[in-house]
Amino acid sequence: MYHKKYVIPLIVVFLALAFSPLIYNAMAKSLGHYPEITKPKGECVESAEWMRANHMLLLQEWRINAIRHGAEGGRIYHSFTYGKEFHASTNTCWECHQDKTVFCDKCHNYVGIKPECWDCHWNPSLEIPVR
Amino acid sequence: MIGIIFGVIIPYIAFAIFVVGVVYKFIYWAKSAVPLKIPTTSGQQKSLKFIKRTIYDRFDSPYTKWETAVRMILEIFAFRSLLKNTRYYLDRLSQRDARWLWLFAILFHYCLLLVLIRHTKFFLEPVPSFVEMISELEAFKGVFIPSVYVSGVTIIAALFLLWFRRIFLSRERCISLPSDHFALLLLLAIVISGNVMRYFIKVDISAVKGLLLSLMAFNIPQAVEFANSIEPMFYIHFALGSFLLAYFPFSKLMHAGGIFFSPTRNMPNNNRAERHVNPWNPPYKGITWQEYYEAYKDQLDEIAESGYKVKPEVL
DSSP: OOOHHHHHHHHHHHHHHHTHHHHHHHHHTOTTOOOOOOOOSSOOSSOHHHHHHHHHHHHHHHHHHHHHHGGGTTTEEEOTTTOOEEEOSHHHHHHHOOOTTTTHHHHHHHTTOOOGGGGTSOOTTOOOOOO | OHHHIIIIIHHHHHHHHHHHHHHHHHHHHHHSOOOSOOOOOOSOOSOSTTSOOOHHHHHHSOOSHHHHHHHHHHHHHHOGGGGGOOEEOSSSSOEEOOTHHHHHHHHHHHHHHHHHHHHGGGTOSSOOHHHHHHHHHHTTTTTSSSOOOHHHHHHHHHHHHHHHHHHHSHHHHHHOOHHHHHHHHHHHHHHHHHHHHHHTSOOOHHHHHHHHHHHHTTOHHHHHHHHHHSOHHHHHHHHHHHHHHHHGGGSGGGHHHHGGGOTTTSSOSOTTTSOOOOTTSOOOOOOOHHHHHHHTHHHHHHHHHTTOOOSOSOO
């Protein structure tokens, strides 16, 4: 093997990069970590499995229906899992999920996603500054 | 079952092939000799003092190690050799700008870098703040809802441009091999499935991260549990990504590592100043003047007698 003093560091750097997630997680002691979420009371508007993947689409649909078709009954949501009717509003969510920090934020922080919704919208974990 | 195969078994195999394959390629390339000094240059090489060299010449025709290193860095980060991709026609001695390859390549590679950095949020726990910052910047802090990541969309366009270049330009089409098309199509399939998964057919990404972290911890039962709960759409993206990893070391995609081993780039152009010894030459054993003189004593003496200088003055 020629030029060992260049090639061996290159291989070491490559291996370090390839295993960097493993090293990072081992140092942070978070290998195999998954957030534990306390199950809120009551049932969600759809099945929990579906909600876990698609809640953002649901909220988007609710937003569009409320803004564009609010007067024509757009705020009534028909659940396709349970066949019930719900009021399409985040306030419906907050009835069961009473604390954003112990429910929503757990997974959002876990996968590094910061939804912009809560820049403006109200949520029960919001601390309103006292005047 | 599909979860166990594509979520647990194939990723392990693919990653092992990737790591072993890349290291094997590095060692394989490092074992092959470079018999000649062949840097390709496009600047004035270092010569006599009165021949001036500009700063461009120093990095286009490097003389020292550091200049070569700077040239390599510029090559890796700015793809400068693709900028030489200009067209010449026989009927006129002019060149026409045809640097589309550079534009498309730099578009694709930097998008890929951003996409890979953003993907680290599925591998790293806790998520580094700069990854979140890059994600927010790319989405322009949520101008569109859901956040549209610019690099994720641009990379599709860049790959199509690179592919159309191979399809619609006759000369490029002529020299394109199936492997050239295959690499582009595989990457296209990966980025399109990723975008579809992000914007249309959603999957539970917290379970995806759980799967990846338990794969890293070699916690197989937990990984199987997560793998079985994830939607099939994820496995299209994940399996194609695994195939890419396994395909990477043995394909043209290995240029990522091969750039460091390309002798036209990584050698300084100091041919005249330093002797480049071909490493496979047998060791050369010379003879001294005394041995030479002993061997041809009679003839040398005869030549010296007729007035020629035979003996070197400095010994």
